[in-house]
Amino acid sequence: MIPAAFDYELAGNIDEAISLLGQSGEAKLIAGGHSLLPLMRLRFAQPDLLVDIGRIDDLSYVRDAGDSIAVGAMTRHADVAADPLLGADCGILAETAAQIGDPQVRHRGTLGGSIAHADPASDLPTVLLALDAEFDVRGPAGDRTIAAGDFFTGFLESALEPTDVLTEVRVPKLDGPATYAKYNRRAQDWATVAVAAVQRNGGTALALTNMAATPVRALGVEQALADGADAATAAARVGEGTNPPSDTNGSAEYRAHLATVLTRRALEQLSA
Numbered sequence: 713m714i715p716a717a718f719d720y721e722l723a724g725n726i727d728e729a730i731s732l733l734g735q736s737g738e739a740k741l742i743a744g745g746h747s748l749l750p751l752m753r754l755r756f757a758q759p760d761l762l763v764d765i766g767r768i769d770d771l772s773y774v775r776d777a778g779d780s781i782a783v784g785a786m787t788r789h790a791d792v793a794a795d796p797l798l799g800a801d802c803g804i805l806a807e808t809a810a811q812i813g814d815p816q817v818r819h820r821g822t823l824g825g826s827i828a829h830a831d832p833a834s835d836l837p838t839v840l841l842a843l844d845a846e847f848d849v850r851g852p853a854g855d856r857t858i859a860a861g862d863f864f865t866g867f868l869e870s871a872l873e874p875t876d877v878l879t880e881v882r883v884p885k886l887d888g889p890a891t892y893a894k895y896n897r898r899a900q901d902w903a904t905v906a907v908a909a910v911q912r913n914g915g916t917a918l919a920l921t922n923m924a925a926t927p928v929r930a931l932g933v934e935q936a937l938a939d940g941a942d943a944a945t946a947a948a949r950v951g952e953g954t955n956p957p958s959d960t961n962g963s964a965e966y967r968a969h970l971a972t973v974l975t976r977r978a979l980e981q982l983s984a
């Protein structure tokens with residue numbers, strides 16, 4: 713289908729983008745356009761103004777920030793996947809970005825767009841939740857930081873206000889193993905289910921893709937591991953607190969089974 717009519721403005725910097733967003737109640741940012749434009753073509757989204765942040769080059773970077781790594785919101789998936797600093801100190805983020813879609817999607821799609829879109833089937837939000845990442849946001853009232861655990865509030869809904877711009881993501885440098893186990897029926901597909909597992913600060917954090925209306929932490933599994941359970945026993949608790957969807961890729965029951973298998977495999981990989 714053809715999108716409804718809209719106006720277009722190219723923002724030169726973050727503050728200009730915020731100001732342009734404030735000019736219309738139905739304005740939306742466009743970054744890579746790989747999630748927003750499909751929605752507009754289906755008319756599930758009908759913004760009357762698109763504010764393009766694609767040429768704000770100072771939102772595209774990966775920097776050493778001491779104990780953490782700072783990644784600009786406009787950094788493309790392909791650049792996240794290829795970055796040597798992330799590869800060395802937060803490999804799970806780079807490896808997950810490399811599993812997104814196909815080369816075209818990875819060269820257009822951005823880290824910030826993936827987070828702001830808040831799709832529970834997306835890969836990066838789940839990994840960022842398991843990493844306890846921090847998101848820097850700028851709005852008309854100034855800058856604030858939102859923890860990944862507080863960010864995803866519902867299906868395609870987040871803690872962002874309509875006039876906010878997500879500017880930076882910070883992930884910890886890891887001192888232990890981490891893995892993202894993604895199951896999809898065909899290469900380049902979205903995950904039917906996926907599990908992020910991160911060993912950090914003496915514990916293990918897990919988060920799930922496509923097992924609820926938002927990416928979710930597998931708190932039952934985390935608790936079982938903290939109590940000394942083995943991988944299979946802990947993985948059996950992965951369904952706690954989830955509400956998996958049923959669709960053409962699998963029923964809720966199938967997803968629950970898949971999550972158990974992927975979690976056990978991910979935990980075994982961490983301890984291999």
Ligand SMILES: Cc1cc2nc3c(=O)[nH]c(=O)nc-3n(C[C@H](O)[C@H](O)[C@H](O)COP(=O)(O)OP(=O)(O)OC[C@H]3O[C@@H](n4cnc5c(N)ncnc54)[C@H](O)[C@@H]3O)c2cc1C
Nearest residue numbers: 741743744745746747748813821822824825828834835878
């Ligand atoms: C064929 C195809 C396959 C795909 N496969 C996968 C996959 O396997 N795994 C996966 O995780 N994803 C997949 N994607 C999604 C892809 O990763 C998207 O690029 C990404 O989810 C959105 O990033 P974007 O930069 O394109 O955002 P856009 O589409 O430009 O924007 C998405 C939303 O975020 C908002 N937004 C964008 N940037 C900001 C910002 N800085 N601050 C505030 N709001 C912002 C926009 O207003 C919009 O609401 C696929 C997409 C396609 C088309």
